[in-house]
Amino acid sequence: MPDSRRAAQPLYGRIRDELRTTIHAGAYLPHERLPSESDLMFRYGVSRITVRQALGELEKEGVLFKVPGKGAFVSKPKPFQQLARLQGFAEAMREHGHEISNRLLDIRTLPADATVAERLQLAPGAPVTELRRVRLLNREPVSLDITWVAPHIGERLAREDLASRDVFVILENDYGIALGHADLAIDAQLADPATAKLLALDPGAPLLRIERLTHDRHGHPVDFEYLYCRSDNFQFRLRIAR
Amino acid sequence: MPDSRRAAQPLYGRIRDELRTTIHAGAYLPHERLPSESDLMFRYGVSRITVRQALGELEKEGVLFKVPGKGAFVSKPKPFQQLARLQGFAEAMREHGHEISNRLLDIRTLPADATVAERLQLAPGAPVTELRRVRLLNREPVSLDITWVAPHIGERLAREDLASRDVFVILENDYGIALGHADLAIDAQLADPATAKLLALDPGAPLLRIERLTHDRHGHPVDFEYLYCRSDNFQFRLRIAR
DNA sequence: ATGGCCAACTTGTTATGACAGGTCATGATT
DNA sequence: AATCATGACCTGTCATAACAAGTTGGCCAT
Structure with missing residues (x-):
């Protein structure tokens, strides 16, 4: 759900957006594992809660899914069906x-x-x-x-x-x-x-x-x-x- | 998303469930304001992050909605589903x-x-x-x-x-x-x-x-x-x- | 009576820290 | 070679703390 009216974006919002962009740009394949929370903390220079909030929102968007003990993984692109054709x-x-x-x-x-x-x-x-x-x-x-x-x-x-x-x-x-x-x-x-x-x-x-x-x-x-x-x-x- | 296979429910899960039950039991009317996060912290004897997690999940479920600076409010029952005709x-x-x-x-x-x-x-x-x-x-x-x-x-x-x-x-x-x-x-x-x-x-x-x-x-x-x-x-x- | 200001209260964001429980590679033992 | 234990690493939960920004009622000045 976009909310692009904010002039001052919170940190987790920036990280969320950047990760989404990176993922959509193909930097990670479907089901490929993303960097750990610890890695992202260092990479972005923020606290863990901030990273978790960003990841949590991407999970909510369906961009990624988390597995306890293993990490976060890029979700598969959605399959789709053409609506205009009457097809089973x-x-x-x-x-x-x-x-x-x-x-x-x-x-x-x-x-x-x-x-x-x-x-x-x-x-x-x-x-x-x-x-x-x-x-x-x-x-x-x-x-x-x-x-x-x-x-x-x-x-x-x-x-x-x-x-x-x-x-x-x-x-x-x-x-x-x-x-x-x-x-x-x-x-x-x-x-x-x-x-x-x-x-x-x-x-x-x-x-x-x-x-x-x-x-x-x-x-x-x-x-x-x-x-x-x-x-x-x-x-x-x-x-x-x- | 809580792992509901856990025998021991996390604290925020217990609070979330108890609040949901309380709300559905009619203790609060639609659009009535819920206790503040501070109040809930004292009431349940937990930290604020735990309360926020519980409230956040109820918000995600649509049970309540939050207004910054004002508090959390009980959501109205969902309107009755109607069908209307639309072309362009x-x-x-x-x-x-x-x-x-x-x-x-x-x-x-x-x-x-x-x-x-x-x-x-x-x-x-x-x-x-x-x-x-x-x-x-x-x-x-x-x-x-x-x-x-x-x-x-x-x-x-x-x-x-x-x-x-x-x-x-x-x-x-x-x-x-x-x-x-x-x-x-x-x-x-x-x-x-x-x-x-x-x-x-x-x-x-x-x-x-x-x-x-x-x-x-x-x-x-x-x-x-x-x-x-x-x-x-x-x-x-x-x-x-x- | 009205408007403005401010303190108290509210949620939002972020940091630091610690412990619990899950995963997995590696080394030791059989 | 197979199995088990251990340690490193992973996410989940929870605590404490502080500051930012929004809301609102009370008080004071006009």
């Missing part, structure tokens, strides 16, 4: 050479609530299939996806290996459903304890929430879902034209 | 009959840090103009925008009425700079106290953060900014194609 998570991540997997938490049929029914153009209370998955990138959880589809699709999905395959790919390749477009709504939320646990986060951590309604080529809704995404290890990117 | 900010807002305005907080020239310089393809430390604005929708703050442009653009913008006019419109209509595309990166963050105050939010509230680098028609970067957007009073939406 696996499709997008494989393009970048990442390893992806899913943990299927639950798949069941239940009555559609008003929102789901409206989105999928079903009667309220009509049966829908709900999928709950944690998506993992390089073995680290990055999102909790909750998906609803009509039961005739859900029945077929239930027979698939959803741990390693994307719903979109299955719909298109196996069931011949040509996808058209999706409508997204994006905002931010705090992780509740259950979600935080699933995503290896502390309760209250910031999450990006994406609501996505995906349509087939004829404009009929086929898939309604919420994606709760971590921001500390993943982000979305988008290029827009004027 | 000014366009969509006026289209729907909303009133939009800006509050210009600050416009100044300062040396570009590494990130800003890299994005705007300037030398580190080169002068850039920084704009800080709060965007209001129906008189309610919805985002804090921090914008950097090259000084030759900033000088001209400084002469404009930025409270009611959009930077993009000025650049295109008044200065003949044809805008091309923008690159966005999207994630979620917690609001720090200063930003929270500007957006009439509680510290620790979830914010959508959009990093935007806008280019002219030739692909040259002209405008780099961070938009810190509330999620409780509007959201972003997007339609994407397969």
Whole structure:
């Protein structure tokens, strides 16, 4: 969080900024160890508390992480997914050479609530299939996806290996459903304890929430879902034209 | 971040937890002032650094917010999450009959840090103009925008009425700079106290953060900014194609 | 009654110091 | 060669202390 209005920057702020610059300039590789607190004390000629404050803020920013007894290490750059393309998570991540997997938490049929029914153009209370998955990138959880589809699709999905395959790919390749477009709504939320646990986060951590309604080529809704995404290890990117 | 696998909880952790419990039990009302650090030192029989660490973590959790010179205050309960429709900010807002305005907080020239310089393809430390604005929708703050442009653009913008006019419109209509595309990166963050105050939010509230680098028609970067957007009073939406 | 000043109180920053507990390389022992 | 102990080095916690800067109520002058 920038606060660049201060004329007189505290020492720890200067050190924090300089270290961030140094790291971003490539002086240290991802997961490379930074100089120890003692080294930085001598290097900057300040007390340890000042160094610790600077490092603590960089840790808070996600630039580095600390390991007791070992030191501070540069965090990996965040993987990202292009938002403008309607792509399954696996499709997008494989393009970048990442390893992806899913943990299927639950798949069941239940009555559609008003929102789901409206989105999928079903009667309220009509049966829908709900999928709950944690998506993992390089073995680290990055999102909790909750998906609803009509039961005739859900029945077929239930027979698939959803741990390693994307719903979109299955719909298109196996069931011949040509996808058209999706409508997204994006905002931010705090992780509740259950979600935080699933995503290896502390309760209250910031999450990006994406609501996505995906349509087939004829404009009929086929898939309604919420994606709760971590921001500390993943982000979305988008290029827009004027 | 405390290591919660520890059988013996550090002192600051005990104090943090006890204060949180006390606050949640209603001993203090929202916005009520907590005991001072000095009081807490005596009350718990610990040093000030220990109290500050406990308070700092509660602040990070959003349970309280600190005001220099005044004290620590209990945060208000988080506002109820609402969804609002947003397309392009000014366009969509006026289209729907909303009133939009800006509050210009600050416009100044300062040396570009590494990130800003890299994005705007300037030398580190080169002068850039920084704009800080709060965007209001129906008189309610919805985002804090921090914008950097090259000084030759900033000088001209400084002469404009930025409270009611959009930077993009000025650049295109008044200065003949044809805008091309923008690159966005999207994630979620917690609001720090200063930003929270500007957006009439509680510290620790979830914010959508959009990093935007806008280019002219030739692909040259002209405008780099961070938009810190509330999620409780509007959201972003997007339609994407397969 | 009002405004200005100042002391007391507030949090923020920084220094020095010490101890606890974790990590790991090296040397000694089996 | 494998294992264990030790010492050096690492971060985490906590104490004491001092100064900086912001806030505010009381007192005094006008």
